[in-house]
Amino acid sequence: MQIITDRSQAPTAIRTNLGAIFVSLELSRSTWLITSLSPGGGEKMSKHTVRSGDVAGLRARLSQLKDKVQVRTGQVVPVIVIQEAGLDGFWIHRLLQDERVESHVVDPASIATSRRRRRAKTDKIDGEALVRALLAYKRGEPRVCAMVRAPTPQEEDRRRICRERKTLTAERVEHVNRIKGLLFAQGISDYEPLLRKRRERLEELRTGDDRPLPKHLKAQIGRELDRLELTLQQIKSVETERDAMLSPSDEGTPAPGAMLKNLKGIGPEFAGVLWSEGLFRSFSNRRQVAAYAGLAPTPWRSGSVAHEQGVSKAGNPRLRTTMIQLAWLWVKHQLRSMLTLWFHQRVQSNGGRVRKVLIVALARKLLIAFWKYVTAGVVLEGVETTAA
Structure with missing residues (x-):
């Protein structure tokens, strides 16, 4: 059955009497698309593009929107901004909050989209969808979207310790496997790069056909050991920071x-x-x-279908x-x-x-x-x- 829908009368937004300027930010590496819906401006959303990272341009656009609304309605209304959680992190959100602008970060996967196989997706469409989601959220509609609770700079910085250790551990595995692979091709399978006497053991190695290690191969493995030892040193430093984080803050008070x-x-x-x-x-x-x-x-x-x-x-x-x-x-x-x-x-x-x-x-x-x-x-x- 073919479903035919009439989109000619579909509004681009929903009228609201909240008395605020609703703004969405579509952030990319090259440009920022600012989509806004202002009181007294009808249902049409205005769009403005600034260069990525142009904070001054963003401030100027928000100020311009407030001035236009004041001229049209004679009132000073607040600005409410929404953006998706993504590569830019939370620094724009914190910047807006420091300037007393109500800012929200939304989980992009929580916003309802069309389930058609081929659906149009552009920054313009996404910007308007964010504004509509913000309107519904401020009206109090339940579960219209999921807002992200942005961590504080201290909380965000603290979790980098364990994440860095995981990255360094993966690098350690790569160096160890590379050294073992180079030696296995020469008939050597009992060399452990993580032992303390790895340098001395390297000098004693002989190939499977009883030859000393070739000069260039030994030099390559030596450079791999240099990188491995640097990684081990960094892992030790990160673990020291981690143990300090887990230590009690006050005497007798366990963290x-x-x-x-x-x-x-x-x-x-x-x-x-x-x-x-x-x-x-x-x-x-x-x-x-x-x-x-x-x-x-x-x-x-x-209905009668029920499974996990x-x-x-x-x-x-x-x-x-x-x-x-x-x-x-x-x-x-x-x-x-x-x-x-x-x-x-x-x-x-x-x-x-x-x-x-x-x-x-x-x-x-x-x-x-x-x-x-x-x-x-x-x-x-x-x-x-x-x-x-």
């Missing part, structure tokens, strides 16, 4: 990250990721905690990956924990075939338990600490 580290099976890296990536935020209920990590279930129910599609994965991927890794370690180290017993009971009742599915459910339950532990001090039953 939330230190509280997690005291649980058996959770090391400083896991504790740092859990705290800096998620648990430092304020959540209203356990559903928000699970949804932020992308561990919330996504049911599909329509798995977790949404629409959350913090670093936190979700860490929690699933931690869930496997939790089952291994916290044998008397109530959640461990629940996991084994469910696995046995299903014949041991759903371990990977249940481990995700365990990760969700663990994250909620950690949230209650660091915020309210609620200790999970049967949990062992490192002191014990």
Whole structure:
């Protein structure tokens, strides 16, 4: 069946009496598209383009919009700005807030779009859609979009420690694998680049056909070792900063990250990721905690059809990956924990075939338990600490 719709009378916006200038910012590397809807200007949205990073041009445009509204209506109205969360981060949002402009950052995936196979997508269309979403949000329509809570500069800077360590660890693996690959092609498979005597051991190596290492190959491996040693030094420095972050702020007052580290099976890296990536935020209920990590279930129910599609994965991927890794370690180290017993009971009742599915459910339950532990001090039953 072909559906024919009449778009000739479709308005570009919805009339509102909120008495404000609604502005959306479409940000790219080259230009910023400023789309606005002003009181007294009808339903037509005006568009203005400035060069990317031109803060002065943005200020001038917002000031010009306010002056035009004042001339038309004789009133001074506020400006409300919306932008998508993306590559530009939150510095524009903070800049607008410092200038007392109401600013919002929206999750772009939460804005409803056409489900047609081929739909038009341009900066102009996206800018108008952002303005309409902002209008509906300010009217109080529930779940029209999801606004992002921007972290403070201190919170944003703190989480870089664990992220940098993960990057450096990946670089360490690359250097080690490259060195081993070069030597394996010469018949050498017992060289460990991470040992302390790696330089001395390199001088003693002989190829599989009993020849000394070729001159250029030895020089290349030496340069790889230089980069490897620099990476190891940087990892040590980052871990020192991480341990300082997890240390108690005041004598006798444990930091939330230190509280997690005291649980058996959770090391400083896991504790740092859990705290800096998620648990430092304020959540209203356990559903928000699970949804932020992308561990919330996504049911599909329509009429007689009812089945689960798995977790949404629409959350913090670093936190979700860490929690699933931690869930496997939790089952291994916290044998008397109530959640461990629940996991084994469910696995046995299903014949041991759903371990990977249940481990995700365990990760969700663990994250909620950690949230209650660091915020309210609620200790999970049967949990062992490192002191014990």
